Amino acid sequence: MTTDTKNDVPNSESEGEDEKSFFARGVLLGLFGGALAAILVISIFASVLSLVDDVFGSSTAAVADSNEPPTGEASLIATGEDLATTKGCVGCHSTDGLDGVGPTWSGLGATTDDDYIRLSITDPNADIAAxxxxxxxxxxxxxxxxxxxLDALVAYIGSL
Ligand code: HEC
Structure with missing residues (x-):
């Protein structure tokens, strides 16, 4: 009797282990499936995002390209915009049409040329704005x- 019980216990334990490992395999499969599903959802999301970016990104580029030559010009303008802030120009110049200590840059690209803008920066007293x-x-x-x-600032101000 005692021996039987001893034999029973290991048997039922090993059955329990079988069930556990079966269960563990199920959990692993579930996790694996879940991970695959997550990857699928993420990649669909990413392709939708890149589609949106393609559609809207290219339309923005088309607008920028309409009066500016190649993409190098666009990055030059962006650099110029940053420099206007980091070099302190925006403390005196606005782009919103309102004069500050200095004249607004709004419309300067349309009414002047690169040489004028360049000279206004390097030799401010050469040609005093009205x-x-x-x-x-x-x-x-x-x-x-x-x-x-200087090239970047001239490109930026000329684009305004
Ligand atoms: C302390 C104020 C001040 C700062 C800072 C300043 N400017 Fe000016 N800027 C002026 C004034 C005032 C004028 C108008 C008088 C003149 O033409 O010199 C002017 C004129 C100009 C003009 C000609 C505008 C026109 O309508 O003819 C340009 C272009 C210009 N600045 C660019 C810059 C750039 C680029 C920077 C930064 C690197 C800068 N300015 C920094 C005060 C400033």
Whole structure:
């Protein structure tokens, strides 16, 4: 009797282990399936996003391209916009049409040319904007801006 019981116990334990491993396999399969489903959902989501980006991204690029030559120009303009902030120009110049300490840059691209804009930056007193006093704009930029910085700022201001 005692021996039987001893034999029974290991048997029922090993059956229990079988059930456990069966259960564990089920859980693993479930996890695996779930992971696959998640990957599927994520990749569908990603392709929808890239589709949206293609549609809207290309339409934005088309607008930018309509009056600017290639994409290099667009990145030059973006660099110029950053520089206008980091070099402190926006403390005196706006792009919203309202004059500050200096004239707004709005419309400058349409009414002047790159040479004028470049000279206005490197030699501010060479050609004083109407209604503004000389010696207000710092005459430091010929020394402090690299020629790449200058190209980017001229491209940006010329695009406004
Ligand atoms: C302390 C104020 C101040 C700062 C800073 C300043 N400017 Fe000016 N800017 C002026 C004033 C005032 C004028 C108008 C007088 C003149 O033409 O010099 C002017 C004129 C200009 C013009 C000609 C505008 C026109 O309508 O003819 C350009 C272009 C220009 N600035 C670009 C820049 C850039 C680029 C920077 C930064 C790198 C800068 N400015 C920083 C005050 C400033």
């Amino acid at each position: 209604g503004f006093a000389p010696d207000l704009m710092p005459a430091i930029y010929a020394d402090t801006l690299s020629s790449d910085d």
